[in-house]
Amino acid sequence: MFSVARTRLGTAGAKVASGRALSLSTFTSQKMAKQTRPIINNSDETTYAALEARLNVQFKDRGLMKQVCTHKSFDQGLESSNERLEWLGKRVLNLYVGEYLVAKYPNLPMESLQDVQHANFGMGSLAEAGKHFGMLPAMRWSSSAGPTQTVGATKVLGKAVQALVGAVYMDQGAAAAKEFVKRHLLTKPVDIEAVVQLKNPKTMLVELTKRKGLEYPIARLMKETGRFTSSPVFIVGVFCGTRMVGMGFGSSLKMAEYRAAKDALLKHYAKEIKDVQLVDADDSDLTFFKDSEATASASASAFAA
Amino acid sequence: MASFRLPNVLNSVIHAHNDQLLRAKKPKNGVGAFIFPCRKLVFNYCERSGSSKSMMEYLQRQAMNFAEENPQIEVVVQPRPSKHPVIRAFYTNGHQKTKCVRKCSADEIPEVVKSLRDHSGHKLRKWNRYVISDTPSVRGIYSPFHVKEIHDISDQKSK
Numbered sequence: 001m002f003s004v005a006r007t008r009l010g011t012a013g014a015k016v017a018s019g020r021a022l023s024l025s026t027f028t029s030q031k032m033a034k035q036t037r038p039i040i041n042n043s044d045e046t047t048y049a050a051l052e053a054r055l056n057v058q059f060k061d062r063g064l065m066k067q068v069c070t071h072k073s074f075d076q077g078l079e080s081s082n083e084r085l086e087w088l089g090k091r092v093l094n095l096y097v098g099e100y101l102v103a104k105y106p107n108l109p110m111e112s113l114q115d116v117q118h119a120n121f122g123m124g125s126l127a128e129a130g131k132h133f134g135m136l137p138a139m140r141w142s143s144s145a146g147p148t149q150t151v152g153a154t155k156v157l158g159k160a161v162q163a164l165v166g167a168v169y170m171d172q173g174a175a176a177a178k179e180f181v182k183r184h185l186l187t188k189p190v191d192i193e194a195v196v197q198l199k200n201p202k203t204m205l206v207e208l209t210k211r212k213g214l215e216y217p218i219a220r221l222m223k224e225t226g227r228f229t230s231s232p233v234f235i236v237g238v239f240c241g242t243r244m245v246g247m248g249f250g251s252s253l254k255m256a257e258y259r260a261a262k263d264a265l266l267k268h269y270a271k272e273i274k275d276v277q278l279v280d281a282d283d284s285d286l287t288f289f290k291d292s293e294a295t296a297s298a299s300a301s302a303f304a305a
Numbered sequence: 306m307a308s309f310r311l312p313n314v315l316n317s318v319i320h321a322h323n324d325q326l327l328r329a330k331k332p333k334n335g336v337g338a339f340i341f342p343c344r345k346l347v348f349n350y351c352e353r354s355g356s357s358k359s360m361m362e363y364l365q366r367q368a369m370n371f372a373e374e375n376p377q378i379e380v381v382v383q384p385r386p387s388k389h390p391v392i393r394a395f396y397t398n399g400h401q402k403t404k405c406v407r408k409c410s411a412d413e414i415p416e417v418v419k420s421l422r423d424h425s426g427h428k429l430r431k432w433n434r435y436v437i438s439d440t441p442s443v444r445g446i447y448s449p450f451h452v453k454e455i456h457d458i459s460d461q462k463s464k
Contacts (some may be wrong), residue, residue, distance in 0.1 A: 187337030
């Protein structure tokens, strides 16, 4: 029969082939919690084992996943939190995301790279990824608004995902961290056009063509229909000499010219390299963390032996 | 890059609009890595009641195997006295599914567990389209019957 006391069945992990903690636990009879309010701080050892399996990582340090999910607001900071892991993970993540963006968009200027990174790999996106992993119920934190509130969950989750990247880096090495970032965070489509700020595209295009040594851009009407109706369509192309650099449509000539200039600029700046090949992070020689012993929780003061 | 400053009021409006455009999009499961949707299964049973009989059998014989085979699911067994046996499934998208297995036979319970495990977590909904695409075309979905030259395989057959 099942014992009444709270036990984790299968702590004799010999049965389990993969060596993971068995994700089965028994609780004392509790009042069935009504699922109307958000469940906060109701996670258990098995939650973290399951989370590791879901993400296909296996930390050498058994308590690491729990630490990754512990925000400093939990239990007044008595438990070791994910602060340091988050700090490290933020830098690791920004490195690999930066590599990816620089390789994928060779002509994108720095401000736009910043904007793309902020929009697609900032706190909001990381929080969405965290929710997707199922990390929100596993988080140990307390909101500033009160113990049962979820205000501030986005930032906490985003930090937890950064901490997760940091934990993978520390525990498994640079190559594993890069693979993790690539598989989980770099796979969604990046929307460039929404991010790249193109105020005054016509002026910008003139400057660009001057810089590149092309002829002065001239707009030419290529196709039109319904000029004297309520819904005309004009298709305008911008030409540098005989070469067309951009094409745009509009319900007025001015609008079409604007769009054509914008198209030309996007073709240049937002040029995307499909199937970008990232150089594989080679070895644990890259990091300062010794690979041999299971690098203990981040609260340990020395990493090396 | 050339730029000019707009009055502050307009700037904030544009900023708010941009923020809306840039709102974080949900990741697509399976494109990079696949995150298993079912994250937790809770088995509630009553030790005394007759309706929980097969549930108890399942828990004694097959539950551990199931948990071992599915390490990504947190399996929780929780006595719930004087109530019918119930299996609750929690999914990564925040939804839950509950199935009462009172008086189910010993063969039916593993099937219920399997169906709960394999569910995506999304509510049932009616899709009014044949194809759902991120890059829809103005010209519609390809149809092999509405092309200039219908592909004829009879030539290939005679070869």
